[in-house]
Amino acid sequence: MRLQFILGEIGGGLRRNLSMVVSVILVTFVSLTFVGAAGMLQLQINQMKGYWYDKVQVAIFLCGEGSTAAGCASGPVTAEQQDNLRTLLESPAVAQYVNDFQFESKDDAYKHFKEQFSNSPIVDSVTPDQLPASFRINMKDPEKYQIISETFSSQPGVETVIDQRQVLERLFSVMNGASLVAVIIAGVMTVCAILLIATTIRLSAFSRRRETGIMRLVGASKTVIQLPFILEGVIAAVIGAALASGTLWAVAHFFLGEYLSKQYPDTAFISPAQTLLLAPALVGLGVVLAGTSSLLTLRRYLRV
Amino acid sequence: MIRFENVTKVYDQKARPALDSVSLEIDRGEFAFLVGASGSGKSTFLRLVLKEDRATSGTVHVAGQNVANISSWRVPRLRRGIGVVFQDFRLLPQKNVFANVAFAMQVIGKSRSVIRDTVPEVLKTVGLEGKEKRMPHELSGGEQQRVAIARAVVNRPGILLADEPTGNLDPTTSMGIMGVLDKINQNGTTVVMATHDDDIVNEMRKRVVELKNGKVIRDEARALYTSMMPVVGQSRRLKDASGRDETADSGGQAAREQAAREQAGEGRL
Structure with missing residues (x-):
């Protein structure tokens, strides 16, 4: 009975305050979309880092079947060449710059590739043979990349030496900048949302002051009096959060999945399903925002 | 049922107290009028x-509890034991008679079947049978006040507080309302009614507590609106009305002294 009564009160409140409720929904929608966009950029950065990014700095790719580099004139790398390279890496001249190194076989490469590009159709057309084996090197000082490059580029069996960080870091700094901007916009919009929710709840409490006055007099508990107002704000915020989650999903599905991944097939993009991981966080954030701001407003404007 | 012990309430440090060391006891099942001019402390x-305010000093006991010791989350429970009626009815305009009364039960979580049984019964008590579906604006003032009374007593409170319930009503209608309040009182509810409707007080012949400037200046059983006895602080009009020379003299003396005291008090402040 009481639950039904509270639900009825919420329904009445939402209807009576419709235009304000719609504006709360829109403002939370926009602010949470920006929060989500920042989250999505971070997910995308993680996706692009792949298996090796945080573990090593330099990759020495070995010659494969169709390698055309100068060092690969003699065909794919042989076991002997591979052993020579390993010995060279362990020699004191090189070892002083190296923390650690790992060998990635073609099969390992294929496994990591499949993980990183799991959202992309390219994964079906790639076989382990097409991927080069490599030595992945964790440098004591990443700045000394040049030394490794000079030592190994000319070795037989080496296709190329790449400083992965240099390739990706510029892109990541752009993306991090973009997430920062998104977070700042989200912050401003969140302040907007909090103020708007507070105003809405205040109006709602004012327009129902007769009812709340009577409820107080006949001894309704604080919960029964306040809950409809709080839930009003929370419901509006949850709808806004759901819209924001939907928007993020649509961006991942249509923009990243259908458009960008075709333009840049060699880049790993996040999947639409991954953006849905952000949804509970957005809904939770919306609930917390709306709940606290309406609770604080009610403490000032609704005497119990 | 209600006991005040040396209760003082100060709203503003610079002004005189709204209630000044009031001690008063109203027993279970009693019907008491609270009379006095505006600002005499009736509403306070x-x-x-109701524990809408805290006493500045002294203790207020309601239904055996010191209200100062009731924690804020238990206040609703206190208020469930007290019905309140106002001069301006305070009905919900968009709800019909039945819904207005039922509202008081819904918000404290009564079940639908209990509400369906109780509300018509209470409406019958206040004389509104067959008007369940009317909207408040379709009712006369007297009928609206009856709805308000029904709402106040539907949860069977032990105490009914009425703040000028007849203030907006004509004398005949007022008497009808008094009949309803009397009936509720007969059923065992303690009724405290603040009023300055002298006809009603004279007609009912119940206990009268008169407040002036926050002090109880008279507390008589089966009394009239104006006292027949000279009392300290009695107004000139009352004294003239009593028409007895010797009492008029002593009363006048007392009134002058009182006035002088008040003047001195005001000068000090």
Whole structure:
């Protein structure tokens, strides 16, 4: 009975305050979309880092079947060449710059590739043979990349030496900048949302002051009096959060999945399903925002 | 049922107290009028009973509990034991008679079947049978006040507080309302009614507590609106009305002294 009564009160409140409720929904929608966009950029950065990014700095790719580099004139790398390279890496001249190194076989490469590009159709057309084996090197000082490059580029069996960080870091700094901007916009919009929710709840409490006055007099508990107002704000915020989650999903599905991944097939993009991981966080954030701001407003404007 | 012990309520440090060391006891099942001019402390008295305000000093006991010891989350429970009726009815305009009364039960979580059984019964008690579906604006003032009374007593409170319930009504209608309040009182509910409707008080012949400037200046059983006895602080009009020379003299003396005291008090402040 009481639950039904509270639900009825919420329904009445939402209807009576419709235009304000719609504006709360829109403002939370926009602010949470920006929060989500920042989250999505971070997910995308993680996706692009792949298996090796945080573990090593330099990759020495070995010659494969169709390698055309100068060092690969003699065909794919042989076991002997591979052993020579390993010995060279362990020699004191090189070892002083190296923390650690790992060998990635073609099969390992294929496994990591499949993980990183799991959202992309390219994964079906790639076989382990097409991927080069490599030595992945964790440098004591990443700045000394040049030394490794000079030592190994000319070795037989080496296709190329790449400083992965240099390739990706510029892109990541752009993306991090973009997430920062998104977070700042989200912050401003969140302040907007909090103020708007507070105003809405205040109006709602004012327009129902007769009812709340009577409820107080006949001894309704604080919960029964306040809950409809709080839930009003929370419901509006949850709808806004759901819209924001939907928007993020649509961006991942249509923009990243259908458009960008075709333009840049060699880049790993996040999947639409991954953006849905952000949804509970957005809904939770919306609930917390709306709940606290309406609770604080009610403490000032609704005497119990 | 209601006991005030040396209760003082100060709203503003610079002004005189709204209630000044009031001690008063109203027993279970009693019917008491609270009379006095505006600003005499009637409303403050009612607010203290409801714990809408805290007494500055002294203790207020309601239904055996010191209200100062009731924690804020238990206040609703206190208020469930007290019905309140106002001069301006305070009905919900968009709800019909039945819904207005049922509202008081819904918000404290009564089940639908209990509501369906109780509300018509209470409406019958206040004389509104067959008007369940009317909207408040379709009712006369007297009928609206009956709805308000029904709402106040539907949860069977032990105490009914009425703040000028007949203030907006004509004398005949007022008497009808008094009949309803009397009936509720007969059923065992303690009724405290603040009023300055002298006809009603004279007609009912119940206990009268008169407040002036926050002090109880008269507390008589089966009394009239104006006292027949000379009392300290009695007004000139009352004294003239009594028409007895010797009492008029002594009363006048007392009134002058009182006036002088008040003047001195005001000068000090």
